[in-house]
Amino acid sequence: MDKVVVITGASGGIGAELALQLGAKGAKLVLSARRKPELEAVAARAGSESLVVVADATVRGDMEKLRDAALQRFGRIDVWVNNAGRGITRSVAELTDEDIDVMMRDNVKSALYGIQAVLPHFKSRNAGQIVNISSGLARLPLAAFRSAYSAAKHALNALSACLRLELKQSHPGITVTVVMPGVVATEFGxxxxxxxxxxxxxxxxxSVEDATKAIVDVIESPRAEAYTNPATKADVERYYRDVEAFETEVAARFRR
Ligand SMILES: NC(=O)c1ccc[n+]([C@@H]2O[C@H](COP(=O)([O-])OP(=O)(O)OC[C@H]3O[C@@H](n4cnc5c(N)ncnc54)[C@H](OP(=O)(O)O)[C@@H]3O)[C@@H](O)[C@H]2O)c1
Structure with missing residues (x-):
């Protein structure tokens, strides 16, 4: 694969596995997260030409530095994957102001900073792909305890869709993709x-290997949306067909 791919949250979980799978295909990688030793270990295992950039995705200036470092090293960026994110375990009744702020910062602003950092470069070429790693919980009320995380990923989907529509009119060469994993066996929980x-x-x-294959696939064949697990897509279709029936079924499944 002859693409330069920037990945946030590449020191562990899905981001690290994505680096390994893309590296095996020959992509040039720009790997970013906050933990340097872990990032360097991933870069070494990816076995591809790669650059490690320590950056916090929730700091706008860090995402701008990440873009600049990638451009300086490789001269262009083809794909920018906003993968960094964080969950919460709290019911709606217990949410604090800080919980909401942290979820929006870690799951929405982080991706927005990435989008806004790379967009001028993509617009100048009318080419490029933004991949936002969202969640099945962006569409489905399957885990009430994820509350504000689910809400933040809904917001991420909405921003992604608005951006996609805007670019279809002005820069049709740029793709905006949302990937919605189900539960994936990482340290996310x-x-x-x-x-x-x-x-x-x-x-x-x-498995993280299986879930990540779906992300590689949308990079090889760019499109608007993908689920990593076909069962999530089927659930989403059932949910929108009959919201109440779906919620009743989920509540019964999880009733203690
Ligand atoms: N696992 C699941 O069940 C699941 C399901 C649906 C969606 N997702 C989504 O998939 C994405 C990846 O999750 P994961 O399962 O791989 O989680 P993970 O195992 O917890 O890994 C999170 C990664 O993001 C990085 N990160 C976290 N906050 C960051 C920040 N502020 N700045 C830069 N990097 C940051 C972490 O590295 P550092 O600590 O080194 O910064 C780590 O590399 C997330 O967006 C998550 O919402 C996961």
Whole structure:
């Protein structure tokens, strides 16, 4: 694959696996997160031409520096993956102001800063792909305890769709893609604000290798949306057909 790909949150989980799978295909990688040793270990395993940039996705200036470092090293960016994100374990009744702010910062502003950093470069070429890693919870009320995370990912989907529509008119060469994983066996659960269940032990968790293949696929064949697990897409279709019936079924499934 002859593409320069920037990945945020590449030090672990889905972002690290994406680096490995794209590296195996020969992509040039720009790997970013806050933990340098972990990033360097991923870069070494990716076995491809790569650049490591320590950056916090929730700091706008860091995303601008990430873009500049990528352009300086490779001369262009073809794909920018906004993958950094964080969950929460808190019911709506218990949410604090800070919970909401952290979820919006870590899941919406982080991606927005990435989008706004790379967009001028993509517009100047009328080419490029933005991939936002969202969640099945951006469409489905399957996990009430993820509350503000689910809301933030809904917001990310909405911003992505607005951007896609805008660019269709002005810069049709740029693709905006939303990928919606189901539960994936990473450290996401234990990294959630407030702790909570380990995603690796949840029933139906998809392996990180399988989930990541869907992201590689949308980079090889750019399109608007993808689910990493076909069961999520089927659930979304059922949900929009009959919201009340779906919620009743989910509530019964999880009733204690
Ligand atoms: N696993 C799931 O079940 C699941 C399901 C649906 C959607 N997703 C989404 O998939 C994406 C990746 O999740 P994951 O499962 O791989 O989670 P993870 O195992 O917790 O990994 C998160 C990655 O993001 C980085 N990160 C977190 N905050 C950051 C920040 N402020 N700036 C830069 N990097 C940051 C972390 O690295 P550092 O700590 O080194 O910065 C780490 O590399 C997230 O957007 C998540 O919402 C996950």
């Amino acid at each position: 234990i990294n959630a604000l407030g702790g909570g269940p380990d995603s690796r032990t949840l029933p139906g968790a998809q």
